[in-house]
Amino acid sequence: MKQSKTNISILAFLALGVITFSSCKDDEVVNPPNPNEEELITTVELVFTNAADSSDVSTFKFADPDGEGGNAPTQQDTIRLAQASNYTLAVRFLDESSSDVEDITEEVKEEAEEHLICYTNDASTTVIISDKDVNGLNIGLSADVETSVAVNGTFTIALKHQPDVKDGSCDLGETDVEVAFALEVE
Amino acid sequence: MRTVFAVLLLYGIGTFSYAQVTLRGQVLDSATSQPLGLSFLKIANQDLVSDTKGNFEITDIPVGDYTLHVSHVGCKIKRVHIDIQKDSFIIVYLPHHDHTFEEVVAYGHQGNREPNARRIQIVSGKKLEQLAAVSLSDALQNTNGVRFLKTGTTIAKPIINGMHSNRISVINEDSKQEGQQWGSEHAPEIDPLSAGSIEVIKGSSTLRYGGDAMGGVIRVLPAIFDDSSYTKISLLTKGETNPNGGQLGVKIENNTQKIGLGQRLVVNLKRNGDATAASYALSNTGFSQLSGSYYAHYRHGKNELALTATAFVQELGILAASHIGNLTDLNRALASDTPLITRPFTYTIKQPSQLIQHYSGKLKWHYNSDHLGPVTLSYTIQKNLRQEFDNHNRNKDAALDLNLTTQQLNVLTDKHINQWRLQYGAQGEQQQNIFQGRYFIPNYQRHKTGIFSILTIEQDHYLLEGGVRYDWQNTNTFRFVKDLVINEVFTFDGISANLSGWRRINEDLKLHLSVATRFRSPDINELFSNGLHHGSAALEFGDLSLKQERSYSLNAAFNYNHNRLQVQVEPYLHYFQNYIYLQPSGEIQLSIRGAFPVFRYIQTNARYIGTDIDISYRITSNFTAETQAALLYVKDVVSDKYIFGIPAQRVSGQLKYTFAEALSLRDGYLWIGPSYTARQNRVELDQDFVKPPDAYFLLDAEFGAQYSDTPLHFSVGVNNALNNSYRDYTNRYRYFANDLGINFYITINYTF
Numbered sequence: 001m002k003q004s005k006t007n008i009s010i011l012a013f014l015a016l017g018v019i020t021f022s023s024c025k026d027d028e029v030v031n032p033p034n035p036n037e038e039e040l041i042t043t044v045e046l047v048f049t050n051a052a053d054s055s056d057v058s059t060f061k062f063a064d065p066d067g068e069g070g071n072a073p074t075q076q077d078t079i080r081l082a083q084a085s086n087y088t089l090a091v092r093f094l095d096e097s098s099s100d101v102e103d104i105t106e107e108v109k110e111e112a113e114e115h116l117i118c119y120t121n122d123a124s125t126t127v128i129i130s131d132k133d134v135n136g137l138n139i140g141l142s143a144d145v146e147t148s149v150a151v152n153g154t155f156t157i158a159l160k161h162q163p164d165v166k167d168g169s170c171d172l173g174e175t176d177v178e179v180a181f182a183l184e185v186e
Numbered sequence: 187m188r189t190v191f192a193v194l195l196l197y198g199i200g201t202f203s204y205a206q207v208t209l210r211g212q213v214l215d216s217a218t219s220q221p222l223g224l225s226f227l228k229i230a231n232q233d234l235v236s237d238t239k240g241n242f243e244i245t246d247i248p249v250g251d252y253t254l255h256v257s258h259v260g261c262k263i264k265r266v267h268i269d270i271q272k273d274s275f276i277i278v279y280l281p282h283h284d285h286t287f288e289e290v291v292a293y294g295h296q297g298n299r300e301p302n303a304r305r306i307q308i309v310s311g312k313k314l315e316q317l318a319a320v321s322l323s324d325a326l327q328n329t330n331g332v333r334f335l336k337t338g339t340t341i342a343k344p345i346i347n348g349m350h351s352n353r354i355s356v357i358n359e360d361s362k363q364e365g366q367q368w369g370s371e372h373a374p375e376i377d378p379l380s381a382g383s384i385e386v387i388k389g390s391s392t393l394r395y396g397g398d399a400m401g402g403v404i405r406v407l408p409a410i411f412d413d414s415s416y417t418k419i420s421l422l423t424k425g426e427t428n429p430n431g432g433q434l435g436v437k438i439e440n441n442t443q444k445i446g447l448g449q450r451l452v453v454n455l456k457r458n459g460d461a462t463a464a465s466y467a468l469s470n471t472g473f474s475q476l477s478g479s480y481y482a483h484y485r486h487g488k489n490e491l492a493l494t495a496t497a498f499v500q501e502l503g504i505l506a507a508s509h510i511g512n513l514t515d516l517n518r519a520l521a522s523d524t525p526l527i528t529r530p531f532t533y534t535i536k537q538p539s540q541l542i543q544h545y546s547g548k549l550k551w552h553y554n555s556d557h558l559g560p561v562t563l564s565y566t567i568q569k570n571l572r573q574e575f576d577n578h579n580r581n582k583d584a585a586l587d588l589n590l591t592t593q594q595l596n597v598l599t600d601k602h603i604n605q606w607r608l609q610y611g612a613q614g615e616q617q618q619n620i621f622q623g624r625y626f627i628p629n630y631q632r633h634k635t636g637i638f639s640i641l642t643i644e645q646d647h648y649l650l651e652g653g654v655r656y657d658w659q660n661t662n663t664f665r666f667v668k669d670l671v672i673n674e675v676f677t678f679d680g681i682s683a684n685l686s687g688w689r690r691i692n693e694d695l696k697l698h699l700s701v702a703t704r705f706r707s708p709d710i711n712e713l714f715s716n717g718l719h720h721g722s723a724a725l726e727f728g729d730l731s732l733k734q735e736r737s738y739s740l741n742a743a744f745n746y747n748h749n750r751l752q753v754q755v756e757p758y759l760h761y762f763q764n765y766i767y768l769q770p771s772g773e774i775q776l777s778i779r780g781a782f783p784v785f786r787y788i789q790t791n792a793r794y795i796g797t798d799i800d801i802s803y804r805i806t807s808n809f810t811a812e813t814q815a816a817l818l819y820v821k822d823v824v825s826d827k828y829i830f831g832i833p834a835q836r837v838s839g840q841l842k843y844t845f846a847e848a849l850s851l852r853d854g855y856l857w858i859g860p861s862y863t864a865r866q867n868r869v870e871l872d873q874d875f876v877k878p879p880d881a882y883f884l885l886d887a888e889f890g891a892q893y894s895d896t897p898l899h900f901s902v903g904v905n906n907a908l909n910n911s912y913r914d915y916t917n918r919y920r921y922f923a924n925d926l927g928i929n930f931y932i933t934i935n936y937t938f
Contacts, residue, residue, distance in 0.1 A: 028620045030673075032629040034666050041778055068718040068725060068777040158780075161511070163577050164536070165527055171518060172526060174577055175511030178780035 040067050041104050043094040044179050051086035062179045065096050078182040079155050087145040112139045114163045118170035123153030123183045137168045147185045155183035206248050206749045211276040213240040222280055224410055226310055228255040231810045231844050235308050246747035307386040314378050318424035318433055318933045320456045325378035329386055330814040331798035333833045336917040337371040339461050340473045340502050346388055347758050348794050348818045348832055349401030352709050357395045357405045361566040364592040368711040375498045375544035377477035379435050380452045382409040389700055389741030393638050397657040397682040398706040400737045409481055411441040411448035419938040426931035431458020446485035453478040459533040463924035464911040469529040470503035470536050490552040498544040503535040508922040512780035520876050525923045543571040559601030566594040587622040610639040627710045628665035650687040659707055678707035678734045698743035708732040712766050712787045725775055725782045736763045750804035757797040765792035770873045790824045813839040827870050833916050834866035854891030866915040879920050882912035897937040905929040
């Protein structure tokens with residue numbers, strides 16, 4: 001009899017403990033940070049200006065407003081350029097995840113000695129980077145682009161984050177952006 | 187090598203005809219005649235630990251003259267000379283610090299019982315000191331059947347019966363260690379030097395410690411004090427060349443018998459710089475750790491109160507070359523034989539890095555009730571902070587910042603009536619997680635309750651134990667979905683049950699068997715992962731509709747001791763229903779960072795079959811040869827595919843030479859230990875970025891001894907003595923770099 005009483009008291013103690021645990025719910029738990037307020041590159045914008053005709057400006061975009069995972073990218077333009085022409089290229093990185101669009105390009109520029117933009121293509125197009133960081137190494141936010149013959153291919157742009165290791169090589173660091181645009185030289 | 191073994195074997199057969207006897211006994215305090223639980227014993231080349239009542243049993247000794255070494259925490263080693271001609275029972279009285287007492291040896295015949303049905307491997311506190319262990323992987327490095335899932339050299343999660351993470355529990359005496367165990371790069375936050383001893387309980391007969399530890403339990407036990415008054419200070423140091431660094435540990439222990447108060451303070455500091463592989467540096471793998479604990483223990487009459495406080499702070503670098511942005515980076519790393527980033531050696535830890543903190547406080551009350559038997563009640567609070575810094579936002583906030591708080595309440599009664607033993611108890615837990623920075627898992631609050639009952643019958647030649655447990659849990663999660671915080675609720679409950687026991691077939695052979703069914707609720711990351719797993723170049727998606735997973739397990743153990751031969755075989759079979767794992771889906775998803783392979787948490791049925799084998803043979807009174815093997819086969823039985831990330835088969839051996847006294851050294855030993863790890867061929871080639879690494883061979887060696895009659899113990903050793911280049915399948919850094927090259931180390935312990 002006495003034993004069962006003690007048993008009951010132990011169980012009661014435990015029940016009490018569990019109830020005490022349950023009763024409080026921290027404000028911090030209920031209010032998680034909004035992940036949309038986090039900085040994200042969602043959009044790459046390439047602006048090609050014809051060197052011979054400054055009114056010939058074309059803009060091509062790749063946009064994935066909800067970042068990696070989630071929904072598929074919403075815009076994937078094909079780059080269309082004229083054959084045997086010279087262009088100047090300006091690149092912009094944007095955060096379009098919320099209604100007020102943020103320009104990340106400025107940040108890349110500020111931390112230019114940690115960043116490198118790399119270009120590769122298989123369409124006989126030459127890309128020469130025209131901007132340099134404080135150490136005299138390429139950045140790649142602006143470049144001169146020269147097309148040759150009419151051809152279809154891929155034009156890949158990659159933003160590399162290379163803190164402490166930047167030496168001009170594209171092999172190092174971590175890729176923050178990598179977009180392969182379809183390229184049509186007409 | 188093969189010839190040597192053949193010769194040893196032949197020699198062994200020639201000596202099998204020796205008569206062999208069993209020595210049983212008990213260790214008691216000479217002042218109080220109270221049993222001294224967990225005393226350490228050594229006879230010839232066998233080391234063992236007495237059970238909690240001071241009982242021990244040594245079964246395979248040839249007749250002859252022996253010196254039995256007996257020690258206990260706070261005691262000097264006692265050497266007892268005995269002439270064993272037949273099965274004997276001896277009582278050893280340890281005089282602790284009072285050296286005027288002579289030890290008393292009594293012979294008799296008395297039954298010896300084992301405390302329960304489980305097979306337990308124990309790493310003693312003394313061994314932990316000798317190993318100068320700073321992590322669980324240091325502490326359990328020689329425990330057969332325990333492997334590690336590693337991320338580089340410093341992050342290691344134990345694998346038992348092929349299972350890791352949430353299928354293994356780390357238990358601090360009676361309450362589960364709660365940390366952020368949500369990935370292979372999250373290691374348990376344990377300071378082994380603070381432990382009195384560490385137990386490994388394989389298999390599933392561990393109902394007391396929760397319903398979800400299907401693979402096994404690692405139990406960290408508190409310090410034990412002698413029944414005398416003393417103060418003891420121990421210094422533990424270790425220096426090593428790879429990773430280049432050192433360690434300093436201080437243990438201060440005080441016991442005042444008059445007022446029944448024992449106290450222990452442990453502070454442990456470790457620092458090392460970048461490690462090196464056989465032919466290059468592993469940049470940014472530095473590590474620093476400050477851990478410690480305070481333990482106090484007060485006894486009065488039938489009451490016992492214990493207080494534990496622990497702190498653990500660790501900062502570690504993540505291999506520079508392993509931090510990658512996308513699949514292109516990964517492929518470039520895979521294509522290169524050497525890491526893409528190597529820098530000169532440094533102690534400085536740069537980003538990417540982790541800062542991990544774990545603090546806990548525990549209050550335990552133990553009462554020896556006349557009616558209920560011993561009753562134990564405990565309250566534990568734990569706090570785990572994890573900050574992960576990546577290459578972005580340098581010197582600013584952590585990219586990942588998680589704050590986990592857990593409170594636990596435990597009650598257990600343990601009643602013995604004749605040969606019967608009844609244990610029952612309950613656990614309650616509340617846990618909450620709060621994150622800042624990048625979303626990884628939602629904020630949540632979780633409540634857990636479990637009740638269990640275990641009935642045991644103990645006899646001389648067999649033991650039978652049956653247990654049943656009910657667990658319930660409820661989780662409230664809070665996360666943003668399209669600018670709105672939503673609250674989702676998950677409730678899981680289920681029954682676990684276990685029947686196990688052992689039977690002594692004859693003096694040589696003992697069999698253990700255990701059948702169990704258990705369940706595990708899906709973890710928060712299995713439910714909620716949604717997006718890029720940074721650093722692993724994969725998109726991982728959880729599934730909110732996951733059900734609980736259930737296991738049906740069969741664990742056995744054959745324990746055979748004959749003459750100089752000891753054989754232990756521990757086969758196991760686990761069948762899982764709704765087994766949860768991260769499966770590559772074969773899809774590729776496009777994002778602004780490039781294309782990523784998609785992994786999804788799915789449920790299937792899975793089968794684990796494996797065995798741990800341990801054979802040791804005493805060649806002469808000085809030489810012992812030992813071999814260990816761990817074999818494991820795992821399959822998804824629904825798709826008939828192999829499951830990713832299962833450790834490869836491994837065989838290891840050890841040839842050990844021991845001596846009692848030579849060149850003013852005492853209790854010395856020298857061992858060499860080769861090990862061979864096979865290539866993991868049971869993989870689906872389309873489920874990994876790269877083929878599994880090749881098989882590899884490692885050679886380790888160590889020499890250690892006590893200097894004369896002083897309390898100075900030292901060891902010197904070498905790991906990977908051949909400086910082989912290798913990569914291990916269960917080390918995530920295998921994609922980027924070779925594992926550690928040659929390492930020389932020295933440990934020195936001194937007790938005042």
